[in-house]
Amino acid sequence: MWTLGPIGFAAPLLLTALVALPVLWLILRAVPPAPIRRRFPGVALLLGLDDDDATTDKTPLWLLLLRMLAVAAAILGFAGPVLNPETDEAGDGPILVLLDGGWAEAPTWTARMERVEALLADAARDARPVAIAQLTDQDDVIFQGAENWPSRLAGFEPAPWLPDEAAHGEFAARIADLDGFETFWMSDGLARPGREDLLSALEAKGPVRAFESPRPVFALEPVRFEDGEIRVTGHRLRGAGELTATIQAFGRDPSGVERILSTATLDFPEGASQAGTALVLPPELRNRITRFAVAGSRATGAVALTDDGLRRREVALMAGREDREGLQLLSPLHYLEQALVPTADLIDGAMSDILLANPDVIVLADVAQVSDAPDVLDWVERGGVLLRFAGPRLAAADLGRDSEDPLLPVRLRAGGRSVGGAMSWGEPKTLREFAPASPFFGLAVPEDVNVTAQVLAQPDPELAERTIATLTDGTPLVTRKRVGDGQVILVHVTANAEWSSLPLSGLFVEMLERLAISSRPPVPAAEDLAGTIWQPESRLTGFGEIEPAGVTAGIEGELLATATPGPDLLPGLYSGEDRTIAVNAVPREASFSSFAWPARIGVEGLDVVRETPLKGFVLMAGLALLLIDLLASLWLSGRLTGPRAAAASLFIAVFAMPADAQDGFALDATSEVVLGYIITGDPALDQTSLEGLRGISRTLFQRTSVEPEDPIGVNIEVDELAFFPFLYWPVTPAQPTPSAEAYARLNRYLRGGGMILFDTRDGDAARFGATSPAARKLQELARPLDIPPLEPIPEDHVLTRAFYLLQDFPGRSMGAPVWVEAAPADAERVEGMPFRNLNDGVTPVVVGGNDWASAWAIDRAGNWRFRVGSGFAGERQREISLRFGVNLIMHVLSGNYKSDQVHVPALLDRLGQ
Numbered sequence: 001m002w003t004l005g006p007i008g009f010a011a012p013l014l015l016t017a018l019v020a021l022p023v024l025w026l027i028l029r030a031v032p033p034a035p036i037r038r039r040f041p042g043v044a045l046l047l048g049l050d051d052d053d054a055t056t057d058k059t060p061l062w063l064l065l066l067r068m069l070a071v072a073a074a075i076l077g078f079a080g081p082v083l084n085p086e087t088d089e090a091g092d093g094p095i096l097v098l099l100d101g102g103w104a105e106a107p108t109w110t111a112r113m114e115r116v117e118a119l120l121a122d123a124a125r126d127a128r129p130v131a132i133a134q135l136t137d138q139d140d141v142i143f144q145g146a147e148n149w150p151s152r153l154a155g156f157e158p159a160p161w162l163p164d165e166a167a168h169g170e171f172a173a174r175i176a177d178l179d180g181f182e183t184f185w186m187s188d189g190l191a192r193p194g195r196e197d198l199l200s201a202l203e204a205k206g207p208v209r210a211f212e213s214p215r216p217v218f219a220l221e222p223v224r225f226e227d228g229e230i231r232v233t234g235h236r237l238r239g240a241g242e243l244t245a246t247i248q249a250f251g252r253d254p255s256g257v258e259r260i261l262s263t264a265t266l267d268f269p270e271g272a273s274q275a276g277t278a279l280v281l282p283p284e285l286r287n288r289i290t291r292f293a294v295a296g297s298r299a300t301g302a303v304a305l306t307d308d309g310l311r312r313r314e315v316a317l318m319a320g321r322e323d324r325e326g327l328q329l330l331s332p333l334h335y336l337e338q339a340l341v342p343t344a345d346l347i348d349g350a351m352s353d354i355l356l357a358n359p360d361v362i363v364l365a366d367v368a369q370v371s372d373a374p375d376v377l378d379w380v381e382r383g384g385v386l387l388r389f390a391g392p393r394l395a396a397a398d399l400g401r402d403s404e405d406p407l408l409p410v411r412l413r414a415g416g417r418s419v420g421g422a423m424s425w426g427e428p429k430t431l432r433e434f435a436p437a438s439p440f441f442g443l444a445v446p447e448d449v450n451v452t453a454q455v456l457a458q459p460d461p462e463l464a465e466r467t468i469a470t471l472t473d474g475t476p477l478v479t480r481k482r483v484g485d486g487q488v489i490l491v492h493v494t495a496n497a498e499w500s501s502l503p504l505s506g507l508f509v510e511m512l513e514r515l516a517i518s519s520r521p522p523v524p525a526a527e528d529l530a531g532t533i534w535q536p537e538s539r540l541t542g543f544g545e546i547e548p549a550g551v552t553a554g555i556e557g558e559l560l561a562t563a564t565p566g567p568d569l570l571p572g573l574y575s576g577e578d579r580t581i582a583v584n585a586v587p588r589e590a591s592f593s594s595f596a597w598p599a600r601i602g603v604e605g606l607d608v609v610r611e612t613p614l615k616g617f618v619l620m621a622g623l624a625l626l627l628i629d630l631l632a633s634l635w636l637s638g639r640l641t642g643p644r645a646a647a648a649s650l651f652i653a654v655f656a657m658p659a660d661a662q663d664g665f666a667l668d669a670t671s672e673v674v675l676g677y678i679i680t681g682d683p684a685l686d687q688t689s690l691e692g693l694r695g696i697s698r699t700l701f702q703r704t705s706v707e708p709e710d711p712i713g714v715n716i717e718v719d720e721l722a723f724f725p726f727l728y729w730p731v732t733p734a735q736p737t738p739s740a741e742a743y744a745r746l747n748r749y750l751r752g753g754g755m756i757l758f759d760t761r762d763g764d765a766a767r768f769g770a771t772s773p774a775a776r777k778l779q780e781l782a783r784p785l786d787i788p789p790l791e792p793i794p795e796d797h798v799l800t801r802a803f804y805l806l807q808d809f810p811g812r813s814m815g816a817p818v819w820v821e822a823a824p825a826d827a828e829r830v831e832g833m834p835f836r837n838l839n840d841g842v843t844p845v846v847v848g849g850n851d852w853a854s855a856w857a858i859d860r861a862g863n864w865r866f867r868v869g870s871g872f873a874g875e876r877q878r879e880i881s882l883r884f885g886v887n888l889i890m891h892v893l894s895g896n897y898k899s900d901q902v903h904v905p906a907l908l909d910r911l912g913q
Contacts, residue, residue: 017075021068060636066629073622081614093206094129094143094181095119098171101134102162103300103542103585104188104237108213112186113153115211119184120146131181132156135163135171136567141178158542160300160585161565168194172201183208188217189238191595199601210603214238218245218266218294219301219586225286225310229278232292232304234266236273237592243268246295247277251288255867256875261285263295273592283345287311293544300571303544305582307573314359315344318351320366320393332365332391332495335503339512355379365495366391370407377406381484387515388488389495390455409466409481409488411458428452429471431502436531438468439514440478446505451477453499454492469511478511489515529557532576539572540585546572672709675889676724677853679713680735686713689730691865692853696885698862703886704803706893716742721749725892727756728853733773737781747786750844755892758782760849763813775849787845791822799843802887802894809884810877811850812868818848842892855881 097116099105105112116132123130123146131143132152136159183202189212202208216239224231232247249262262285266275281289289310294302317340319332340346347357351371354362362376366389370376380386386407388394394412404411428450434440457463457476469478480489493499502508534557536549555574560581565571571585597603675697677689693711700706714727716738721727727749738746750756762772793799793809797820800806809818821843855878857865868878 018072021072063629063632063636066625066632070622070625070629073618073625077615077619077622081618083614092126092128094131094179095123095146096141096143096175096181096183096202096205097130097132097186098183098202099132099134099156099186100163100188100190101136101156101159102188103158103160103544104162104190104217104219105186106158106299106543107217107297107302108215109158109298109543111213112211113156115186116153117150120149133171134159135167136161138167138170138174141174143181158299159567160540160542160571161567162188162190162192162585164564164566165192165194168192168198172198175201175205178205180206182206185210187212187595189213189594191593195595199598208601210597210601211605212603213605216243217299217301218297219299219590219592220247220292220294220304220584221586221588221590222582222584223292223304223306223310229280230286230289230310231276231278232264232266233274233276234294235586235590235592236268236275238594239268240271242270245275245297248293248295249279249281249289250291250293251285252290253288255869256871257864257867258290259863260861261289266294283314287314291546298543298545300540300542300544300585303540304584304586305540305546305571305573307582308579309582313344313361314347314357315340315361315363316347316349316354316357316359317363318348318354318365318367320364320368320391332389334496335508336363336365336495339503339509343513351376359384361385361387363495364388366393368393368397373407377483380407380486380488383485385486385515386488388490390490390492390499391494395455406483407488409479409490410463410476411460413456413458429473429475431477432470432472432474434469440469440511442530443507443510443514446507449500449502449505449507451493451500451502453494457492529561532557534560534574534576534581536570537573537575537580539570673706673893674709674724675711676714676721676727677711678727678729679715680730680732682732682734685730685732688857688865689713689728689853691857691859693728693856695856695858695864696882696889698858699856699882700886700889704890706889708889716746721745721754722752725754726889727754729756729758730853731758731760731774731778731781733777735777735781743784750786753842754844755842755888756845757852757888758845758847759811759852760847761813761851761854763811763816763848763850772849778847785845789822790819790845790847792817793820794823799846799884799887799891802891804883804887806880806883806887808880809848809850810855811848811852811881811884812854812866813850814877816849818846818850820846846888850881852881852885856885 097119099112120130128146129143130146130149131141132149133139133141134156183206185202185208187210199208217237219235219237221233221235230249234245234247236243236245245266245268247264247266248260249264250258251261253259253261262279262281264277264279266277268275289306291306292304317333317336337346344361347354347359349357352375355372355375358379362379362384364370364386376386388408395414398414430447430450431445433445434443451471454471454475454477457467457479463476463479466479466481467476468480469476471477476492478489478491480487493502495503497503533554535554536552538546539549540546549572555569557576559569560574560583564587565583565585569583571583574581574583675693677686677693679686680689690711690713697708697711700708712724714721714724746756758778760772760774760778762774795807799809799820808814854866855868859865864878868874868881869876
């Protein structure tokens with residue numbers, strides 16, 4: 001290969017032929033000697049005659065240049081020109097490809113893998129062994145042949161944390177005993193402790209080349225709720241100019257479907273690496289937010305999960321008596337309101353109205369008889385917290401003395417006791433230090449907090465277990481009982497200062513926080529989490545995607561409060577006894593800076609410039625010049641007239657005609673697996689079909705080895721159908737009937753192994769035996785088609801086990817029968833086997849009315865377009881619908897291989913038989 005700037009030549013010796021161009025110039029410019037003039041009388045007879053052909057006495061300069069260009073193009077073409085040729089750099093010995101491996105590389109991960117592939121290709125040509133390692137992965141560094149690595153690159157992915165100083169030191173220790181090698185460092189460009197030391201260790205082994213992307217990477221700190229605003233702070237890890245990033249708040253709507261609930265922008269001024277914004281949202285909307293994310297940035301650091309620290313709890317307050325005018329400080333609710341207003345949303349009203357609002361907590365101040373008690377008990381069992389304060393009414397009421405009241409944690413004695421009363425103290429009592437098992441453990445008890453009166457608990461075997469705060473004489477002050485998923489708590493004094501000074505102290509607010517009555521700090525103190533175990537609920541991948549945590553070991557509270565994300569503490573949500581804590585990849589008040597590489601280190605980008613052969617283009621250009629020369633010669637000789645001119649015009653038109661649009665359609669439909677949908681002419685329905693097949697294509701990409709491209713709309717009148725393994729055909733009553741040519745094309749498609757899913761979208765009506773207009777239209781459309789006899793899907797059909805084990809096939813509707821090709825009359829089950837070989841190929845049609853496209857449909861952002869059912873049942877219905885779609889496509893692509901007897905043992909095991 002010989003290069004000249006960005007152009008290279010595979011056969012540079014052919015370029016020596018360009019030296020002959022001056023000789024060509026002389027040959028073409030040569031003319032015969034001037035004729036001798038002699039007078040011939042007979043020439044007079046030729047005067048006035050026209051000569052159809054003319055010959056010039058010399059070649060025009062422009063035509064001469066045209067011919068020389070054509071010859072030069074031919075010479076250059078056969079020399080094999082290449083745009084951006086790959087150059088083989090001298091080098092030998094092993095190569096270490098080192099990736100930082102943290103989430104900061106996730107947005108450019110695809111480019112990094114392409115760059116690694118290019119490095120592996122160069123190493124394979126030079127027979128150089130290669131090792132690939134990540135700082136976030138502590139596996140051994142093993143050098144292997146470069147050809148062994150490309151198939152394993154898919155197993156590499158960024159970790160949801162950044163490598164720290166310890167990771168750099170550990171990697172330096174691992175390569176200390178290795179022989180020399182050259183290092184290609186795929187860096188995220190961030191400065192961090194230990195990077196200089198690792199660079200020195202790598203340079204001791206051989207040359208180091210660095211690769212970085214100039215693309216900015218965004219990071220979000222955990223959000224804060226302050227002064228009624230949600231404050232979002234973001235960082236950009238690279239870039240200096242003005243930049244705006246869009247922040248999206250995700251959460252679930254009332255039907256349980258995740259949607260974008262709000263958006264905001266982070267405006268980075270010139271040279272700024274940090275920006276902030278604030279959102280003001282209604283409590284109902286704010287409490288639904290589960291995460292914030294930077295739009296278009298696939299990285300863990302660009303996602304900020306939310307937990308109980310953001311969600312202000314809804315607290316309902318009820319008192320047993322009306323406030324007395326002029327005595328606000330004696331109001332049963334005054335101190336509660338002062339404590340809860342900054343951190344919770346308060347509601348009031350009748351108990352029936354409060355239960356409809358479904359608050360997190362109901363606080364009853366000296367309420368003896370609870371209205372709607374059965375409904376309140378049901379609310380508590382479903383996870384509600386009922387907090388009750390004592391008072392004169394509760395002390396006088398006959399509650400829980402003979403038998404335990406379900407809305408009280410303990411049985412109470414009549415009358416209570418007070419200073420100077422029948423069951424009197426000699427002096428007011430103070431609080432005892434909180435026991436380790438108490439939720440109040442660790443809180444400081446002020447010396448000036450005392451109790452002058454309280455209601456007493458009846459002695460009971462479970463009293464000690466239910467007591468979470470006591471006075472110095474051991475009498476219970478706060479008791480608690482678990483009821484279902486909720487709890488009932490009783491404070492044995494009043495909520496105002498009549499019976500104790502507790503409401504006047506800061507301890508009162510802290511106790512409410514510990515009982516999860518108000519929102520709590522987003523990051524609890526380490527002492528608050530001491531001795532606790534937190535179970536992972538979900539975790540973030542390196543690309544910022546949320547996935548279930550699965551069955552994993554719990555995390556100690558001390559680690560959760562103090563450690564940064566790493567292999568032992570993945571970013572995600574962790575649940576404890578009564579709250580959830582989010583661990584995000586970016587800590588509060590984080591700072592990022594770029595690493596300044598030493599001048600001796602060459603830093604390159606991630607772009608891989610692919611070489612492009614130009615031979616065909618140059619030869620085509622030379623051929624075009626020769627054709628122009630031919631036409632010019634005909635014109636100069638006067639022969640480009642009449643039929644010759646018409647033939648030349650037709651030739652030029654054919655030669656310059658652009659490629660048929662059908663070729664582009666064929667290329668799009670066959671480059672990868674593509675699902676198709678029949679264009680009905682109804683824009684809204686066609687859009688739903690497109691979004692539905694997009695949704696099932698995404699599901700196939702995520703769950704199977706099939707990676708479909710975007711679906712394509714098909715016009716059955718003009719488009720070729722054989723390109724598509726599967727066609728979705730929504731049926732409408734107003735749909736035009738296809739032509740005879742279209743039916744012929746459809747029948748060829750069905751006989752060739754294709755499948756059509758006919759969807760009348762009338763499942764709600766069809767399941768009751770009604771015949772809808774769409775069903776009648778389907779009968780009309782299907783009449784000319786070569787469709788075999790049909791039957792409802794039998795329980796042992798391959799569609800019930802092509803990928804998932806299914807017995808139901810819902811869409812947005814459910815319950816309507818789904819029809820497939822009927823089994824042969826002699827199809828019988830083999831003895832001891834639950835499955836039959838129903839037919840030899842794929843059922844050509846599937847007919848139903850459950851509106852599958854609407855259940856599968858997603859928009860460009862990946863959000864579900866249509867609601868399916870409600871709550872968990874709806875999400876389960878959508879999931880089964882997606883599984884049916886996966887089975888359908890897998891059946892089309894793989895046929896009836898699941899009918900083979902070799903699969904029966906595994907299937908029987910899955911079925912529990």
